[in-house]
Amino acid sequence: MTDIALRGVDGLKVDYLALVRRRRLYSALLLVLFVALIAGGFDLADSRNAGGFWSGLSQIFDFPVELVREAINKGAALPGNLWRYLPAMIETINIAAVSTLLGAVLAVFLSLLSTRGLARWPRLMPLFRRVMDTMRAIPEIVIALVLIFVLGGGPVPAMIAIAFHTAGALGKLFSEVNENADLKPIEGLSSVGASWFQRMWLGVLPQVMPNYLSYALLRFEINVRASAILGFVGAGGIGAELRVAISWGTGRYDAAAAIFLLLFLTIVAIDQLSSHVRNRLVGGH
Amino acid sequence: MTTLDAGFDLAAAKRDAERRAFRKRMLTFGIPAAVLAYLVYVAIAFDIAGLAARARMDNARILLADMVSHKVHVTRDNRFDKTTVAIEGENKGTYADDQWPAWVVREGASTVVALEAGNVVRFDPDAVRFDIPDYGVLEIVQNRTGITMTMPAGATPEWINASSSRVTVTRPEGRLTVTKTRAEVFRYFGGWELFFFTLDSPFHGKDWAQLAALAVSGERVRAGESNLAAMASDVWNNAMWRHKDVAWAIFETVLMAFLGTMGAAILAVPLAFAAAKNFAPAFPVRFGMRRVFDFLRGVDGLIWTIILSRAFGPGPLTGSLAILFTDTGTFGKLFSEALENVDRKQIDGLRSTGANVVQRNRFGVIPQLAPVIVSQVLYYLESNMRSATVIGAIVGGGIGLLLTQAIQTQKDWEEVTYYIVLTLMMVSATDMLSGWLRSKLIGGR
Structure with a gap:
């Protein structure tokens, strides 16, 4: 107060403007640093890349154009190719679906066990949380590659790898949902002597099911992409077919175009379907 | 008190209730039944039953044992008449001829390899002999035409795999492989050997105390270089574990994720304005922009990776761009949805003070959008750290490639384990960093 009284409103204004200027300076410095990081990063990435950015930029459409041209030239073969690769696409979707299903079931248990108020063993809550964190942190490709070595190629390693990651990722989201669950039904159930399993099954799950389903669908979308990409590094499904189709020399671009198309259509369809269902699930109440 | 409504039909209500209960019951049993049926179908489609036959449990055993141990190869090559002792059979881990470990002994023209528990392998000039306690001596003679093995009487044990051109004896104490021109025995040891210094480094074989003493004082082991610098350079240039390449690979992976995510966010913010209903009144622009986002997202990261690696070649730039393309679509969609939910009141308030378009957006919209941007960008940065690993495996860059x-x-x-541990550390570090940044920047949990 005395300060203001001594220096008046003008002094206050000067101080305020100095403060604003300093904040702006810091923001500007941060921005410059950020831009420098991005620019330097791209420059470094460019120098460590086999082909340069600018020379590559002019060729960026070469491959798609070649692909499309060959696909058009062999246009008659496209329906046949689509039909031929449909089983592989279905396998990829199956991998994603099963792993989402298994991962979600595991995630339900993990999340219930690590939510305050619901946990079966409250003391072990931190343990289950760490378990979920670890499952989430391990990249799918690591598990998939190791399992391919042990179990041989095919859909099972990819399925296990994705399910493992899904359990961790969904577990975290589910436990956030659980935190908002109403505890009264559970108290009611425990007052009549319900076991932990019955309390969860009858008291919690009906409340959280729509949100669970919504998150699981979102995860399914992500998992379809993941299972396609894992196929490319050795697991089965559409990714493996794509790898054969685009390999140098023996490349069959009409087949590759069909696979691209199939993958694109599937992803867009699942995307649309899941966002529609999710809107109905979560937006409905 | 009122009685039932005049139009209330008790029978109809009961029917209705029964129908509902029936539907509910069908649902409770129907959904699990459908899921079960699907799982059975998938189990058949994936040939789960045949999995046990295909699974290579011996591979799993090798993997687990190798993760925490290393093996030393003793190899005799008949063509050059030379015997070498090498850690992991690698050039850089080859012992000098006069510095063999104590368990490998030369006896005239023979080499005697002592394995654990009294097992002994002898590379004699006329034959390879494997002396196994409780079993007997295996005598394997190499000829130009093939291999002949003499073994103790009785059925061939399952740990011997013999043909006319190759004999493999797999014992817990070691493994012997004999072909027409080569004989090789592995002995297993715990730990990761040569992790810091390779055999050609002067610091090899010294314990921590000796190393510490050398680092702070003592004569220069290598002229013109302090001991500490020499140690650092020997570790950094370790040819077996390739710490330098691994560090670069980790850095490349982080770089891919960082550039891809940040680049996508920078591109997506202005594009999101063009796709939001309340900021882009022109329908064609909005519609076009949204389809662009859908296209970028729909053409999966896998396809982008392949297309881009054809143009840019393998390397981190290609990986960054692949992430950038996919995530521009995702961010565009998320940010434009956030923009459509922006509170108009703040913008109207700014308008009432005479703020122009730029000022209205800067002070009215961005502060509302910033938490969404920050939390989404951080979340995707974390997730892209994992994607960059797998993208690296495809484009040929980063830790994914090494893995x-x-x-x-x-x-x-053991190298695979090393890479996995490093990858996990990288992902967890990003996880923690992004959590910390999120709480710093937008507060709350």
């Missing part, structure tokens, strides 16, 4: 190479050669599982 796939190491796994596909099926040889050095």
Whole structure:
């Protein structure tokens, strides 16, 4: 107060403007640093890349154009190719679906066990949380590659790898949902002597099911992409077919175009379907 | 008190209730039944039953054992008449001829390899002999035409795998492989050997105390270089564990994720304005922009990776761009949805003070959008750290490439373990960093 009284409103204004200027300076410095990081990063990435950015930029459409041209030239073969690769696409979707299903079931248990108020063993809550964190942190490709070595190629390693990651990722989201669950039904159930399993099954799950389903669908979308990409590094499904189709020399671009198309259509369809269902699930109440 | 409504039909209500209960019951049993049926179908489609036959449990054993141990190869090559002792059979781990470990002894023209528990392998000039306690001596003679093995009487044990051109004896104490021109025995040891210094380094074989003493004082081991610098350079340039390449690979992976995510966010913010209903009144622009986002997202990261690696070649730039393309679509969609939910009141308030378009957006919209941007960008940065690993495996850059190479050669599982540990550390570090940044920048949990 005395300060203001001594220096008046003008002094206050000067101080305020100095403060604003300093904040702006810091923001500007941060921005410059950020831009420098991005620019330097791209420059470094460019120098460590086999082909340069600018020379590559002019060729960026070469491959798609070649692909499309060959696909058009062999246009008659496209329906046949689509039909031929449909089983592989279905396998990829199956991998994603099963792993989402298994991962979600595991995630339900993990999340219930690590939510305050619901946990079966409250003391072990931190343990289950760490378990979920670890499952989430391990990249799918690591598990998939190791399992391919042990179990041989095919859909099972990819399925296990994705399910493992899904359990961790969904577990975290589910436990956030659980935190908002109403505890009264559970108290009611425990007052009549319900076991932990019955309390969860009858008291919690009906409340959280729509949100669970919504998150699981979102995860399914992500998992379809993941299972396609894992196929490319050795697991089965559409990714493996794509790898054969685009390999140098023996490349069959009409087949590759069909696979691209199939993958694109599937992803867009699942995307649309899941966002529609999710809107109905979560937006409905 | 009122009685039932005049139009209330008790029978109809009961029917209705029964129908509902029936539907509910069908649902409770129907959904699990459908899920079960699907799982059965998938189990058949994936040939789960045949999995046990295909699974290579011996591979799993090798993997687990190799993760925490290393093996030393003793190899006799008949063509050059030379015997070498090498850690993991690698050039850089080859012992000098006069510095063999104590368990490998030369006896005239023979080499005697002592394995644990009294097992002894002898590379004699006329034959390879494997003396196994409780079993007897295996005598394997190499000829130009093939291999003949003499073994103790009785059925061939399952740990011997013999043909006319190759004999493999797999014992817990070691493994012997004999072909027409080569004889090789592995002995297993715990730990990761040569992790810091290779055999050609003067610091090899010294314990921590000796190293510390050398680092602070003592004569220069290598002229013109302090001991500490020499140690650092020997570790950094370790040819077996390739710490330098691994560090670069980790850095490349982080770089891919960082550039891809940040680049996508920078591109997506202005594009999101063009796709939001309340900021882009022109329908064609909005519609076009949204389809662009859908296209970028729909053409999966896998396809982008392949297309881009054809143009840019393998490397981190290609990986960054692949992430950038996919995530521009995702961010565009998320940010434009956030923009459509922006509170108009703040913008109207700014308008009432005479703020122009730029000022209205800067002070009215961005502060509302910033938490969404920050939390989404951080979340995707974390998730892209994992994507960059797998994208790296495809485009040929970063830790993903090293990991796939190491796994596909099926040889050095301790290196695979090393890479996996580093990848996990990288992902967890990003996880923690992004959590910390999120709480700093937008507060709350």
